[in-house]
Amino acid sequence: MEYVKFGATGLEVSRICLGCMTYGDPNRGTHEWSLNEEMSRPLIRQAIELGINFFDTANTYSNGSSEEIVGRAIKDFARRDDIVLATKVFNRMRPGPNGAGLSRKAIFDEIDNSLRRLGTDYVDLYQIHRLDHTTPIEETLEALHDIVKAGKARYIGASSMYAWQFAKAIYTSRLNGWTQFVSMQNHLNLLYREEEREMLPFCQDQKIAVIPWSPLARGRLTRDWDETTARSETDEFGKTLYTQAMEADRRIVEAVGTIAKARGVPRAQIATAWILQKSPVTAPIIGASKPGHLTDAVASLAIKLTPDEIEALEQPYIPHRVAGFK
Structure with missing residues (x-):
């Protein structure tokens, strides 16, 4: 395993992050x-x-049961201090007023609920799952700052949004002397590269950690184009992500298959190697429902794609509308 600094912080993380939405x-x-x-x-x-x-x-994964399962497993299999544990807040956790969003009340309630489910006194990274357009950004940022100062989170991060919104949030924190976002969890893979236009350059310039979600495009980059899985047939959110440029996407999937065959490795290793070589990616968030998914992710660290291979993978891409957030 390789370990790197988490953006501009002193925190060290593995170059592979295990995404736990699968567990719940x-x-x-x-x-x-x-x-x-x-x-x-x-x-x-x-x-x-x-x-x-x-x-x-995240608090919302399987209505909190992902946090419960992950928390118990970490307690049984590792020392808490050796683990970098991240969770999120924003999505609805209960019906009625204040059951979702990024108000001060919601953030204070949900951090305590997450800590209880995880069975820990703190999380290493507390992230806003999306922007709350109904709450002033100042209220959200000050609440997150207070969570850090209370010792309930070590660092804070954000997830998918426009680069200008992320820049505004960071500037607002600096202006007020509040804890700043140190990471961006965004949508990035061979089938969706819009983040390369503004978000990735901004994060590189500001030394912000980048931890992409869906690096294998919900598994589409790991199998034949027409092949489906139980998840792909029932993942309603996933169905909204990859329908814009089907022909171009198919050619990319075929290119992954061609390079994987030539190298004698699974396709997942090629798609993961590509995102690992994309600057300034820190650690892609890999979902794993089978042991081979984990061994493929780790094996991808040893694969260094050539410039010709990268060109073959990237050449078919065409611009997409923003997907993954509103």
């Missing part, structure tokens, strides 16, 4: 494809044994 009670929330605790625990243990120290979940 399939009867809670909207992820009917998620793995229950009995099936999840061996994969979390395998990740730790492979040297992965960075785990990303």
Whole structure:
């Protein structure tokens, strides 16, 4: 395993982050494809044994049960101090007023709920899952600052938004002497590269960690174009992401397959190697529902794509509308 600094911070994280949306009670929330605790625990243990120290979940994943499963597994399989644990806040957790969003009340309530489910006194990274357009950014940022000063989170991060919105948030924190976002969790893979226009250059300039979600495009980059899985057939959010440029996307998927065949490795290793070589990516967030998903992710660290291979993978891409947030 390789370890790198987390943006401009002194925190060290594995170059592979395990995304924990896969782990949760399939009867809670909207992820009917998620793995229950009995099936999840061996994969979390395998990740730790492979040297992965960075785990990303969210309060909303399987209505809180992902946090519960991850928290218990980390307690059983690792020392808490050795783990970099990240979770998120924003999406609805209960009906009625104040059950979602980034108000001071919602943030203070949800950090305590997440800590209880995770079974820990603090999270290493507390992230806003999306922007709350109904709450002043100053209210959100000051609340996050207070969470850090209370010792409930070590760092704060953000997820998918426009680069100008991210810049505004960081400037507002600096202006007021509040804790600043140190990371951006954004949508980036071979089938969706719009983040290369503004967000990635901004993060590189500001030394902000980049931890992309869906680096394998919900698995589309790992299999034949027409092949489906139980998750792809039931993942309603995933169905909204990759329908804009089907012919161009198909050619990219075929290019991944061609290079993987020539190298004698699974396609997932090629797609992951591409994003690992994309500056300024810190650690892609990999979902794993099978042991091979983890071994492929780690093996991808040893693959260095040539300029010709990168050109073959990138050449078919055409511009896309923003996908993954509003």
